Amino acid sequence: MRQILLITDGCSNVGMSPVVAAAHARSEGITVNVVGVLDNNEEASMAGREEIADIARAGGGLSRIVHERQLSQTVQLMTRKTVVTTIQQAVNRELKQVFGADAIEELPPEKRGQVVRVIDDLGETSDLKVALLIDASASMKPKLAAVEEAIRDLMLSLQARSGRSEIAVFHFPHSSSGDDCMCDLDWTDNLTGMRSIIPKLQMRGTTPTGPALMQVIDFYGKGGYGRTTRRETDGISGDYVV
Amino acid sequence: MTTSFDIRLARGSVLTGKWKKGQYRVERLLGEGANGKVYLVEHLGRHYALKIGGDAVDLQSEINVLQSLAVQKKGAEPFLIAVDDFRHQDGKEYPFYVMRYVKGSNLNEFLHREGADWFPLIGFHLLGRLAALHEAGWAFGDLKQENVMVGEFGRVELVDYGGVTAAGKSVRQFTEIYDRGYWNGGTRTAEGSYDLFSFAVLCIQQFEGKRLLQLTQTLLPQNRNIEELLKLAAASPTLKPFNGWLDQALKGGFSSAREGAAAWQRLMYGPGVRMRRQKGSGWVKGLFTASMVVLAATVVWMFAEGVIPDGLW
Ligand SMILES: Nc1ncnc2c1ncn2[C@@H]1O[C@H](COP(=O)(O)OP(=O)(O)O)[C@@H](O)[C@H]1O
Ligand SMILES: [Mg+2]
Secondary structure, eight states: OEEEEEEESSOOOSSSOHHHHHHHHHHTTEEEEEEEEEOTTOOOOHHHHHHHHHHHHHTEEEEEEEEGGGHHHHHHHHHHHHHHHHHHHHHHHHHHHHHSOSSGGGSOHHHHHHHHHHHHHHHHHSOEEEEEEEEOSGGGGGGHHHHHHHHHHHHHHHHTSSSOEEEEEEEESOSSSSOSOEEEEEEESOOTTOOOSSOOOOOOSOOOHHHHHHHHHHHHHHTSTTOOOOOOOSSSSGGGGO | OOOOOOOOOOTTOEEEOTTTOOEEEEEEEEEEOSSEEEEEEEETTEEEEEEEESOHHHHHHHHHHHHHHHHHTTTSOOSEEEEEEEEOTTSOEEEEEEEEOOOSEEHHHHHHHHOGGGHHHHHHHHHHHHHHHHHTTEEOOOOOGGGEEEOGGGOEEEOOOTTOEETTSBOSOOOGGGOTTTTTSSOOBOSHHHHHHHHHHHHHHHHHHHHHHHHHHHSOGGGOOHHHHHHHHHHOTTTGGGHHHHHHHHTTOOSOHHHHHHHHHHHHTTTOOOOSSOTTOHHHHHHHHHHHHHHHHHHHHHHHHTOSOGGGO
């Protein structure tokens, strides 16, 4: 299972539409979740709200707007919920053949019990990758500590799973080079001993959310830096999700 | 994740199950949380609690746990009574299940109303509940004030099985301030020590709630740790006798909730009744022998009087 979690606090302003980029992700079998993060007495702008919801819808995922304080919990719950939903969608496809039903809700309670047992079991044991894409534009600077904390907290939750669980971390815009997005952390299942994940940054004013998303999709395709391209083989990712 | 779920059932309205056709008359809302609403209902002349949810998969996971537990303790009064769906006037269908109605109030309400004198006994009963769950191969997960119901004489029942997780898996649902991971105190793996950690925070939350809240708002995430929790415990007169116990629970020092319960029990009666003389002195030994003689005499007398039926011995 493959997810991208975008953490941002405003609107994109350069490059391709992030909604289109999210649709790309979805067609590659990657679910895109979006969290809009506000500092503790900030209000979200209307445009920001809409963009966040649109990206998540195109990416087949969830969106939430939360204050810094709720960030860790939101990230953790969203990731978990998306795992279940992804499996649920895959299972729904099989339901028709096995039980002649279109959705889990249509099954009588006993059969629903069996199906949900399978969903829960897969949710715990299947392999999972979450790429965190962090908006590091100027307004996000004071929130990055909360973001780091949320990443560590997510890793802790994932480590308790039985399945293989890895995260990678990216930020955008990439300050010096022409790249839109920078990989801070290649796929890993452990953050202990790591002092800081997102480096102290020179913040720039642009927010190239769409191009950054495209680069993360590309990174998924490459299987990480310096690795050869490989397709996921856990049976749940890929075409199932579309 | 909380899904937008805003069903309201009017007092007196009757729910009819889609599959089993059971009828449940709504009396009042008992409570609500992240996964659903719980109503007091009447069914065939008896009271039950009915939990109705927005997400069929989430609710079914909880039902699966309740069903596994029921299979494990055959013979006991069943907790889970029925599982069904309900079609609301709004045209949507909502899953629900019916369970035993647990009379009482939650831990916080109970202690406020009845007084902190009850706390040690309730803690002991709660540890017993947790131990039984652990011995059946589960961890409770989302232990918190709202999920602990206290009835007459400090009897304790756990409600909300949404966090209950098979041992060794990742805890399905938790609440930050009770979570071991949040305090940098260990993993989120479902195991007895995870619940004991939450139990310890629950104690602190109960008597130093304000300062605990303050701590969560001021401490940097990397500075959240067990020592901070222990400092709060040390400040509470009610928790004083339990400080050592809490230390051990937070640090994973008990091998099981059963062992934790036994240690708790030893603390409940304070420093204990003091003997006037040192053990082993001839005088005490003599007294002991004397009392045995009196006891034996009493027993013989009781037999003679028919107070104790022969079968008992
Ligand atoms: N069997 C029951 N008997 C009496 N009250 C209950 C029962 N189950 C739940 N409640 C009340 O309803 C509240 C919400 O139920 P709960 O199962 O905890 O929902 P959630 O999973 O959404 O948190 C509980 O905090 C408790 O006060
Ligand atoms: Mg609850």
